[in-house]
Amino acid sequence: MKSLETASPFLSSPSNTRQAANARRIFIVDDHPVTRAGISALLTQQGGYVVCGESESAPKAIELIPKLSPELAIIDISLKTTSGIELIKNLHSLAPDLKVLVLSMHDENLYAERALRAGARGYVMKDQAHETLITAVRRVLEGDLYLSEKMKERMLHRFVSNKSDELTFSIDSLSDREIEVLGHIGNGYSTRQIAAKLNLSVKTIDSYREHLKIKLRLAKGADLVRHAIQWVKSECLV
Known part of the structure; x- marks a missing residue:
């Protein structure tokens, strides 16, 4: 087309x-x-x-x-x-x-x-x-x-209950860029591929991966990948 x-x-x-x-x-x-x-x-x-x-x-x-x-x-x-x-x-x-x-x-x-x-x-x-x-x-x-x-x-x-500023270890706590990186991880892209897609350095993507593990309370990189894949499937981010 x-x-x-x-x-x-x-x-x-x-x-x-x-x-x-x-x-x-x-x-x-x-x-x-x-x-x-x-x-x-x-x-x-x-x-x-x-x-x-x-x-x-x-x-x-x-x-x-x-x-x-x-x-x-x-x-x-x-x-x-x-x-x-x-x-x-x-x-x-x-x-x-x-x-x-x-x-x-x-x-x-x-x-x-x-x-x-x-x-x-x-x-x-x-x-x-x-x-x-x-x-x-x-x-x-x-x-x-x-x-x-x-x-x-x-x-x-959320405004009335004054919960909008509470830090939660969930998807809601992620920044827009962290959400974007998480989606790319869930879609199977490597750190180098994500860096190329977002025009960022590999070191920067590694930092985002570490931030994601901390915020989502995940111990290992493999746990992050599994979590990202499950989230992508649930959100239909394909």
């Missing part, structure tokens, strides 16, 4: 020029072409939105977004070269006025707060209804935050 890392052909059609002029411009970042096509079709069918560009990777998104000037970027957590969380952080510095909505298969209980801290304005899981995505897009473009009712209740409970 031909790559969609380009400006959307929707804008190039003469019959759509007038509609595009007043439409809200949206950029999609997802490494699955079928998913990008589905999101694009859903948005354009609603009217009032135009997908001005799409990308399967973070580097291409960073290249295209400043050129295409979208109002909103819809970003997945899992991308081929880096995590969506890191991309959101980079975009927050590169294009501070850009609004970001995360659309992901990964559990909002783990990633929603991380995404918001990185600069996103909302989080939607892919298994939710199409109407939920449209509602989230509208809310975020209006300047509001969007989270599911379940996630809002969870965050409110």
Whole structure:
């Protein structure tokens, strides 16, 4: 299938020029072409939105977004070269006025707060209804935050019970980069391969592995690998 890392052909059609002029411009970042096509079709069918560009990777998104000037970027957590969380952080510095909505298969209980801290304005899981995505897009473009009712209740409970600052030896205690390294370990990558993927030194990845063992209360490297594999399977991080 031909790559969609380009400006959307929707804008190039003469019959759509007038509609595009007043439409809200949206950029999609997802490494699955079928998913990008589905999101694009859903948005354009609603009217009032135009997908001005799409990308399967973070580097291409960073290249295209400043050129295409979208109002909103819809970003997945899992991308081929880096995590969506890191991309959101980079975009927050590169294009501070850009609004970001995360659309992901990964559990909002783990990633929603991380995404918001990185600069996103909302989080939607892919298994939710199409109407939920449209509602989230509208809310975020209006300047509001969007989270599911379940996630809002969870965050409110943590705030009220004052547990948000407690150190816990669980996945919740890991930094965004540690989560990324853990996922790569669970997917079978060696320390050297992870270093190459993240453009970091082998020594730095070794340090992350040690931090992970301490935070997850694991004694050996083999225990970390087993834990990472089980976590990847449970989160479907493939």
